[in-house]
Amino acid sequence: MILRDVEVGGVGGRDVRIDGGRVAAVGAGLAAGAPDQDVLDGGGGALLPGLHDHHLHLRALAATRRSVPCGAPAVQRPADLDRVLREAAARAGTGRWIRGVGHDDALGGPLDRRRLDELAPHRPARIQHRSGHLWILNSLALDRAGPVVTALAADGLLYDRDDLLHGLDPARPEEEWADVAAVSAALAACGVTGLTDATAGNDAAAARDLARWRAEGALLQHPHLLGGEGVAGARKIVLAEHDLPGLDALVAAVSDAHDEGRPVAVHAASRATVVLALAGLEAAGARPGDRLEHAAVAPPELVAWAARLGVTVVTNPGFVVAHGDRYRRDVDVEDRPWLYRGRAFVDAGVPLAAGSDAPFGPLDPWRSMRAAVDRRTERGAEMGPDERLSPEAALALYTGPATDPGGPARRVAPGAPADLCLLAVPWVEARTALTADYVAATFVAGALVHDGGTTGSDQEHP
Numbered sequence: 524m525i526l527r528d529v530e531v532g533g534v535g536g537r538d539v540r541i542d543g544g545r546v547a548a549v550g551a552g553l554a555a556g557a558p559d560q561d562v563l564d565g566g567g568g569a570l571l572p573g574l575h576d577h578h579l580h581l582r583a584l585a586a587t588r589r590s591v592p593c594g595a596p597a598v599q600r601p602a603d604l605d606r607v608l609r610e611a612a613a614r615a616g617t618g619r620w621i622r623g624v625g626h627d628d629a630l631g632g633p634l635d636r637r638r639l640d641e642l643a644p645h646r647p648a649r650i651q652h653r654s655g656h657l658w659i660l661n662s663l664a665l666d667r668a669g670p671v672v673t674a675l676a677a678d679g680l681l682y683d684r685d686d687l688l689h690g691l692d693p694a695r696p697e698e699e700w701a702d703v704a705a706v707s708a709a710l711a712a713c714g715v716t717g718l719t720d721a722t723a724g725n726d727a728a729a730a731r732d733l734a735r736w737r738a739e740g741a742l743l744q745h746p747h748l749l750g751g752e753g754v755a756g757a758r759k760i761v762l763a764e765h766d767l768p769g770l771d772a773l774v775a776a777v778s779d780a781h782d783e784g785r786p787v788a789v790h791a792a793s794r795a796t797v798v799l800a801l802a803g804l805e806a807a808g809a810r811p812g813d814r815l816e817h818a819a820v821a822p823p824e825l826v827a828w829a830a831r832l833g834v835t836v837v838t839n840p841g842f843v844v845a846h847g848d849r850y851r852r853d854v855d856v857e858d859r860p861w862l863y864r865g866r867a868f869v870d871a872g873v874p875l876a877a878g879s880d881a882p883f884g885p886l887d888p889w890r891s892m893r894a895a896v897d898r899r900t901e902r903g904a905e906m907g908p909d910e911r912l913s914p915e916a917a918l919a920l921y922t923g924p925a926t927d928p929g930g931p932a933r934r935v936a937p938g939a940p941a942d943l944c945l946l947a948v949p950w951v952e953a954r955t956a957l958t959a960d961y962v963a964a965t966f967v968a969g970a971l972v973h974d975g976g977t978t979g980s981d982q983e984h985p
């Protein structure tokens with residue numbers, strides 16, 4: 524296949540030949556004489572390396588499609604949560620669970636086992652907090668989950684132990700397949716050609732599932748997995764706010780992974796956890812490829828520390844727009860200037876990349892890029908204006924390699940994998956809007972996985 528008249532690396536009027544899943548040639552006049560059916564006219568649009576989402580949770584994302592939405596916009600006040608859960612309880616078939624997501628105390632009010640028992644007395648129910656770090660279970664769900672969970676969560680609140688809930692209410696395989704296909708198509712419509720699944724519990728079985736979905740065509744993107752044993756990527760270490768490990772235990776975990784030849788990806792959001800993560804990496808000896816996930820609160824001394832250790836930061840600019848208004852209300856005043864920083868990391872020389880953290884953040888990388896550039900919340904409030912990135916720097920958050928997020932951007936050049944995002948307009952125009960509406964076509968390993976037409980404006984995006 525030949526893409527005719529595209530812009531590559533800022534140079535317009537190029538043709539690009541794709542062969543065997545790779546970019547075979549970039550030049551002028553390559554389309555001359557080629558059969559029509561093999562030529563796709565780029566109309567002068569920018570041809571970018573396909574975007575890579577460096578941190579999301581594919582299974583949880585797919586599961587949102589068969590879950591009751593318990594957060595905004597459906598739920599604005601406690602009475603709304605009562606209503607959606609009562610309706611879900613009335614709908615749920617015998618033996619089936621009620622699975623809710625996105626619960627937000629500030630909107631739906633406090634939720635525990637007792638309230639959930641009142642709303643859904645006859646079906647096991649589990650409702651996830653919007654942070655992803657907490658499940659709230661009713662009594663029937665606790666019964667099914669058994670004594671270990673019941674001992675940990677007598678009031679129904681189970682923090683950071685998704686492993687204990689595995690297999691309790693499994694999706695039907697064909698249902699999960701269809702849900703994965705739907706979210707993968709939504710990602711493809713945004714020009715995403717690769718994703719990193721950052722789920723801590725990922726293991727060899729999870730790697731097999733993603734590989735199978737990829738082979739069967741449900742998953743259009745190249746998967747890269749972080750997690751535990753049996754996955755190729757970095758070892759994920761979660762520093763859970765309510766149950767922090769001691770420094771010694773963290774150093775041991777980092778050293779274990781390093782001894783296996785694997786980098787670590789340390790989930791650290793608050794100021795205290797970022798400090799602990801950096802202390803642990805320093806004591807164990809940070810290696811290239813070690814990453815901090817989120818690093819949500821990073822005052823200047825911690826930015827400098829990360830730079831000194833050479834640690835990569837995988838941030839989430841989408842949270843600025845999606846959660847910024849809440850941060851402006853709830854986050855400690857002294858932490859607010861240091862939230863989800865961009866410019867500061869780049870200026871300090873910290874390799875910086877981005878992920879959606881979907882389903883806990885917005886899926887669309889263009890919306891995140893826009894937030895990285897304009898630093899505006901949903902309601903339009905400014906958040907950390909000094910952290911603004913240029914559109915090019917925002918794009919670069921998504922064009923580093925899967926195994927080296929924040930490393931040198933992948934390029935559209937002969938020999939490179941044909942993982943490509945074709946825009947309907949040249950970059951000079953795209954950079955002013957940063958919208959997925961401009962994604963005209965997406966290729967993974969040379970295969971067309973999304974065809975948005977040349978205008979793309981009739982496409983819907985997540």
Ligand SMILES: [Zn+2]
Nearest residue numbers: 578579721880
């Ligand atoms: Zn995450």
